[in-house]
Amino acid sequence: MSDHTTAPATDMFLAHRNLLFTVAYEMLGSAADAEDVLQETWLRWVQVDTGQVSDHRAYLVRITTRQALNRLRTMNRRKEAYVGPWLPEPLLTAPDVAEDVELAESMSIALMLVLETLAPTERAVFVLREVFDVGYDDIADAVGKSQAAVRQIAHRARAHVAARRPRSAVSANQTRAAVESFRQAMDTGDPQHLLDVLAPEVVLMSDGGGIKRAAQRPVIGVDKVVRYILSGID
Template sequence: MPEYSGGCGKEGAARREAAPGGDAFTEHRALLFTIAYEMLGSAADAEDVLQESYLRWSAVDAAGVEHPRAYLVRVVTRQALNHLRAVRARREEYVGTWLPEPIRTGPAVSEDAILAESVSMALMLVLETLNPTERAVFVLHDVFGYTHGEIAASVGKTEVTVRQIAHRARRHVHARRRRFEPDSAAGREVVRRFLLATTAGEIQALMDLMAPDVVQISDGGGKVSAARRPITGSADVARFVLGVARTSLTEATEIEHATYNGMPAARFLTGGALDWLAAFEIHDGRITGLYAMRNPDKLHRADTVRPLDRGDHRLWKP
């Protein structure tokens, strides 16, 4: 895949250098990736959308674009919508439970509570239950703060229609969203104690660290062994975790603490290579959600820290 800054040949590169604001794509790349990822739940698909969007941007005379960021957000939104409609059928046929592709996030994400929650596993799963247009409207309005009129230009609907879609999507999300706290020192301590109890085989200690209604979800994608359905309840989840530990953790396994999707997480490595990872949803000092990614296809990019950005929340501002 060519680099965005020079992937369209010498003529495209020269045009970008010559045009005012020619580096706009690079400048707003983190924002554009964040929008695409939240709409698609896949870093790989988001990168494909950015590549397609860059090719379209490179063919435009940037000197004639009054507000480059607004133009790029519209392009990325439309490309992401097209992509989402194409992949929905594949996700319905997915083997086992589907989880968003995890992305490694830096401290800045946890400092923005809205951004951290918007990329959390729990909320991303709720967004999967929206139709593509509802998802785009919710993400652009409730996460990025764009107005209904601004969003209308991106999704090809009237402002009145967008307002109705936003209301319907927000009601749907709010009825299903879970409690969320961004990654913190307290949360990482809970994870540390959880891992110690796991390696020691202490089932009661594990149960004490989890909320009674904790939910565990594994994604193996049919490629590796994983629970095909969510597991609920501290006792059942604790037994499942200890079973996984007995079969998956050896003396050669290295465990690293990290942050994924704004949540405290643990990386499990064998021979220095990432084997699988788990992200923890924590509220009031207890684990409420445990998300295990074992599908190797979704771990190829898991080492890269992704810069995410909500911009300044104004689509049309130059």
């Protein structure tokens, strides 16, 4: 292994690791795949003469984006044969997470599902521009397109997301309160308690990862959702 894989290169990589993980996670919707992308990024980074790199952050983001794009295209082919809905993997973090990882947490599962409807390059451009405010020139380098093409892709992706994203924002406190109410209702096993906390038009989507029992299609309506939930309780 060459000399630049020692302290300086390692420090550069670690200084941007949280950012790189978040870029990969927002593009892939999977923490495990994001970690794999970081490993691939590191393996390529140690082959780089960092003394010739003027902007380490931009260079690392470019490597990460390209690796994530490759993985995303592979994942999309897997999803075509996947039985039932595929849902983004929730990101679990400690209270003292870095700002970049908190940014990943701030993107709701609902919005992540919208991003699933974008083509791989559209998703990469949207994430880099709208979430991380990366310049069009750096995005163009990362995705291998001209700046003019990237601007068109960004415009198309923004319009696509705006037409499909959740209509109203929900605060973290509201989310926690709703989850706690649902958990308490589940603990009772009482159908009426679940009916009380779920909206009439609730939609349940489940992803068992090919291991656990899951509905192959969305379950729509509170009565059907409650029956489905209770049927899975031993």
